[in-house]
Amino acid sequence: MTPSPPLHRCWDSEDFEDTWQIPHSVCWQSEKMDVPRSLQKMWTLKHGAPVTATALSSFLRHAFTCGRDGVKVWSLVGQVVERGSLESHLCVQNPGALVRTSHLLSDNTALLMAGNSLAGVSVWDLKAPTLHMKSTLPCSGLSCQTLASSLLDTLALGGFSDGTIRIWDFRQKQRVRDLSNTHGAATRLLVKEQQVWAGSLEGTLQCWDLRNPSEPQKYQLDSQIMGLSPHPHENFILVGLGNGQQWLQPTSGDLKQMVGCRENTILDLAFSPRGHWWLSVGMDRLVSIHSMPEGRACLQVPESTGIMCCDVAQNDRLIITGSYDSATVYQVLY
Structure with a gap:
């Protein structure tokens, strides 16, 4: 790993002008329509390989891009520049190994990294003065496709190519249980309160109750499931x-609602932390912002290639998209 300076835990309020306050009501019941009016391109992060996962931390003021050779950590401190400043490369050490996915814990204290031919899911400490691998979650011999964690970061989850969905106690770094999955490898995982949701390329959406995880609820959709995102306040997932x-x-019941259709494959999507809108990306080369609850595409920004992944910062002020060799960070203007 390339040595790195300490991560700066500051995000100056004057960097991004606040023109609205956080509403106390549910987002679409607010009197003011708090959806973006434009996106301003801020940084281009030259990862140098296809970017398979991205994350933004407004607390640490860093961006994370995941590719086959590892995760790169980019500083978003200081003046806005066309190219971001690379601080660290959390690279794989095993010959023939490759990284497929990464996941930033909600409290910004650790980054999970996993893939093929690795000893396990590596846990990188973001609290330390320099980035280092603190521990490994055991999964020897398994190929990890996707990662997730519970809201309070007490549990970590991994979906593997053989269909296994493994749950670890994150604090003890020990396996809790494996969930029985008979509908192909999970392409996406999320935890919503006491529920674990998994989507597969077979179009099957499954939900386990952690209090009684024996048999999941199953929902069949018309195509491969490429993206999952929980609404931050309401009881449904996207x-x-x-x-x-x-x-x-909905997180209970079978009644689901279609909220829009793009012309090409969706590869990823993410709710904004306040739930007013969501971001979706895909093969049509468009960064699309959709308003709640009807799903209207209220803003679209073109990119030069298909977009593989995305994330929204916790402050609702930045988004990141990952493509075939780089990532782009945009400021969200309201």
Whole structure:
């Protein structure tokens, strides 16, 4: 790993002008329509390989881009420049190994990294003066496709190519249980309160109750499940499909609602932390912002290639998209 300076835990308020206050009501019941009016390109992060996962931390003021050779850490401190400043490269050490996915814990204290031919899911400490691998979650011999964690970061989850979904106690770094999954490898995982949701390329959406995880609820959709995102306040999740459809799935009951359809495959999507809107990206080369609850595409920004992944910062002020060799960070203007 390339040595790195300490991560700066500051995000100056004057860097991004606040023109509205956080509403206390549910987002779409607010009197003011708090959806973006434009996106301003801020940084281009030259990862140098296809970017398979991205994350933004407004607390640490860093961006994370995941590729086959590891995760790169980019500083977003100081003046806005066309190219971001690379601080560290959390690289794989095993010959023939490759990284497929990464996941930033909600409290910004650790980054998980996993893939093929690795000893386990590596846990990188973001609290330390320099970035280092603190521990490993055991999964020897398994190929990890996707990662997730519980809201309070007490549990970490991994979806593997053989269909296994493993749950670890994150504090003890020990396996808690494996969930029985008979519908193919999970392409996406998320935890919503006491529920674990998994989507597969077979179009099957499954939900386990952590209090009684024996048999999952199952929902069949019309295409591959390429993106999952939980609404931060309401009891439903957003599902993005390979055929371009986007659905809101309640966390209880079978009644789901289609909230828009893009012309090409959706590859990733993410709710804004306040739930006013969501971001979706895909093969049509468009960064699309959709308003709640109807899913109207209120803003679209073109990029030069297909977009593989995305994330929204906790302060609702930045988004990041990952493509075939780089990532782009935008400021969200309201």
